[in-house]
Every structure is written in C-alpha cells, then in structure tokens.
Amino acid sequence: MGSDEGRPENVRSTARILATCLIGGVVVGVSLLGLSQLPSGIRWRKKNKPIRVYMDGCFDMMHYGHCNALRQARALGDQLVVGVVSDAEITANKGPPVTPLKERMIMVNAVKWVDEVIPDAPYAITEDFMKKLFDEYNIDYIIHGDDPCVLPDGTDAYALAKKAGRYKQIKRTEGVSSTDIVGRMLLCVRERAISDSNNHSSLQRQFSHGHGQKFEDGGSGTGTRVSHFLPTSRRIVQFSNGKGPGQDARIIYIDGAFDLFHAGHVEILRVARELGDFLLVGIHNDQTVSATRGAHRPIMNLHERSLSVLACRYVDEVIIGAPWEVSKDMITTFDISLVVHGTVSENNDFQKEKCNPYAVPISMGIFKILESPLDITTITIIQRIVSNHEAYQKRNEKKAESEKRYYEGKTFVSGD
Numbered sequence: 001m002g003s004d005e006g007r008p009e010n011v012r013s014t015a016r017i018l019a020t021c022l023i024g025g026v027v028v029g030v031s032l033l034g035l036s037q038l039p040s041g042i043r044w045r046k047k048n049k050p051i052r053v054y055m056d057g058c059f060d061m062m063h064y065g066h067c068n069a070l071r072q073a074r075a076l077g078d079q080l081v082v083g084v085v086s087d088a089e090i091t092a093n094k095g096p097p098v099t100p101l102k103e104r105m106i107m108v109n110a111v112k113w114v115d116e117v118i119p120d121a122p123y124a125i126t127e128d129f130m131k132k133l134f135d136e137y138n139i140d141y142i143i144h145g146d147d148p149c150v151l152p153d154g155t156d157a158y159a160l161a162k163k164a165g166r167y168k169q170i171k172r173t174e175g176v177s178s179t180d181i182v183g184r185m186l187l188c189v190r191e192r193a194i195s196d197s198n199n200h201s202s203l204q205r206q207f208s209h210g211h212g213q214k215f216e217d218g219g220s221g222t223g224t225r226v227s228h229f230l231p232t233s234r235r236i237v238q239f240s241n242g243k244g245p246g247q248d249a250r251i252i253y254i255d256g257a258f259d260l261f262h263a264g265h266v267e268i269l270r271v272a273r274e275l276g277d278f279l280l281v282g283i284h285n286d287q288t289v290s291a292t293r294g295a296h297r298p299i300m301n302l303h304e305r306s307l308s309v310l311a312c313r314y315v316d317e318v319i320i321g322a323p324w325e326v327s328k329d330m331i332t333t334f335d336i337s338l339v340v341h342g343t344v345s346e347n348n349d350f351q352k353e354k355c356n357p358y359a360v361p362i363s364m365g366i367f368k369i370l371e372s373p374l375d376i377t378t379i380t381i382i383q384r385i386v387s388n389h390e391a392y393q394k395r396n397e398k399k400a401e402s403e404k405r406y407y408e409g410k411t412f413v414s415g416d
Helices: 009-036 064-075 087-093 101-109 127-135 159-163 178-186 191-195 199-206 233-239 263-273 286-293 302-310 328-333 359-363 378-387 389-408
Strands: 052-057 079-085 116-121 141-145 167-170 251-256 278-284 317-322 336-342 367-370
Touching (some): 052 064, 079 101, 101 263, 328 336
Parallel strands (some): 336 367
C-alpha cells in the first residue's frame, strides 16, 4: 500500500504535483507565522540589504574609549551612522563642551569604523527623531554602551529605542572618560592652587614647558600616572589595519606626542597621507614628551595615545615609542620616502637646536614642512579647560546628580 507501481504515469505525476503544492503551502504558512511573531518595528529586510546601526554621543575630547565604542558598534552591523550631539544640547544636559561641534565632527569623521555622520543630533532619542532614523536613514538598530545615559530628570535617554525592540548594547571601555581626562589635568595642580584667585595663570604655568610642580605626595607630577588603562596586544590588533605598505609604495613619516588627540592632529595627518600611499606615524614615549614639554606631560600615556592615532582612517601604521631623532637606519628600515612636520606645533624650534631631530632627512632632501590646516595644539585644549574649569566641575556635579536620580528610580534584584 502506498506504492506507485502499477499506477498510470499521469496519475503518478498528478500525485507528485499535489504533494509539492501541499509542502510549499506548509512552508509559506510557517514563514508567515514566523513574521507575525517578529518584535514590533522590525521590518522584512531584503536579501543582501546592509544592516545599518546608529550610535550617538557628544564625543567631547574624543579619546580611544570613544573609538573603541564605535568599533564595537560597527561590528554589530554593516554600516555605522553616527550622530554628533549639538553644542546647545550638550550645554543644556551636561554643561559646556570642551570642543565645539566643528572640531567634534572632524574627529568622528576621521574614525575608520564610521560610514556616515549626522550633525546636531539630539541628546535624547525622541519619538520623532527615532522615526527619522528608521525611515530616512534606514537604521536597523540603535547602539549604546552599558553605562547609563541619563537626562537631567534622571530618565533613560534610550528608553524609546529599548521599547521599540531596536536597541543593542556594547561594553564600555574601562579606564578612561572625558571627565577622567579633565581630572588628570586638574590633578596636576595642588588643591590650594585651584581655589586661589589667580588659579587661571597658575594652572597655565603648570603646563608650560619644564615648569611643572610635583604632587603633594612627592610623585613625579606626570599626569599619566593616574591612568587606569591596561593595554593588551588584542586591543592593539583590533585597532590596527594589519596591512603593510605595498611594493614601491611611497611611505610618508610624521612624528609627535599626539597628546589629547584633537582635530588639529587629524587634519595634519590627512594632509600628510595625501602625499603618499602609506602613512607611518611615530609616537614619542612618555619620557621624551616630559623632557621636551614639561613634567606634567603627556596627559595620556603612550599606549592611550597610540590607540587614538591608530583609530584614525588616515593612518596606516604607528611606531609605538618612536625615537626623537629620525636616523638614517630608521629611514632605511621603514623605507621612508618623505619626512614631514606641521607648521602648527608645540615644538617648532627644532631647526634652531644643536641636535635637530630631522637633520638626517633634511640632509637627504626628504624633509618637508606642511602648512597645518588648523591652529590647534594640545596646549589649546588644556587652556580651554583652564579657563573654564569651574564650569567643567559643575558639569561633572550635574552628571553625578542625574545618575543618582536614575539609580534611585531603578529596582535591583540580587541574584544567588
């Protein structure tokens, strides 16, 4: 029973067609049932349509922690769209930003994991803005770190995205924050100097060349001593391009401290990269920076500075702890075609020094001074903090109060 033997061919064909239709109908029905169970807001996605994810932020005093967050966000999709919060929104919710929107846009656009940038993004994800993200920017998911982002009233800035089922979370990079960096600068001054009526000029003197004071506890006074960053080889690999220069590539070399990596750094790196096929960046070690720029420098340690530079899309490779002097052996080893230096720099007296660090490339005819696109140095950033440090202290207090209200409204259940 059930055998097709002995049946006419036309009967067997009809049976096969009916069976195929029946199976197909079951598959379609199951598929439709599955679609009906999808979370609210999730649309049917065409095959091969890229998954677009959105992440926003202030990105004030951008550092390697921001870059790592963007790297993680990009890994959750195929294209990363980043919203940069406006100056007015930051001021209203946190206090005045250290870097204006124009500079923050330059920084975010330069991160190699970013595909598109939206300026003047709102601090909180409103219903209207979320609809705009989904409909106009074709965003599939909204991303944020596992640290709370709270509004002044203590509510969650991403509550609507979570309710819509379109929220994904990444791990926050431990050991650094913009607040921490500001704190490193202010820790370089004795407590009584901060309360002094002449503290602005006093603070500025702390960061002047070679005039830093020691800490109360007799420490070295180097700001990087308070860093909590623990570098690993895996993190460096995650940030690295992993590719060397091609055959006959024109390799451009530029070196520096790259402390408090800022828009001025980004723009000179962009100009340098346009001169060749491969940009090699030398990053001086902490001892060299302290010797040339003062006892309280650098603010960020060598590995922190290296990651910030590695995250820049214009950079192909870095030398971690590059020598102060560019030697003939170094030029030969790395097959450097041209050594460059910007016009805007904290150390532009090198040509007057007895030991010119660029003496060898100059003698070889492979040295070039580049016109810096922006008149910004690390001292510029420090002076912004110095002149507004009271406002930033109030900003930190405001943030702490908002987070307190957020946690007071949460119910925690302890596990076994």
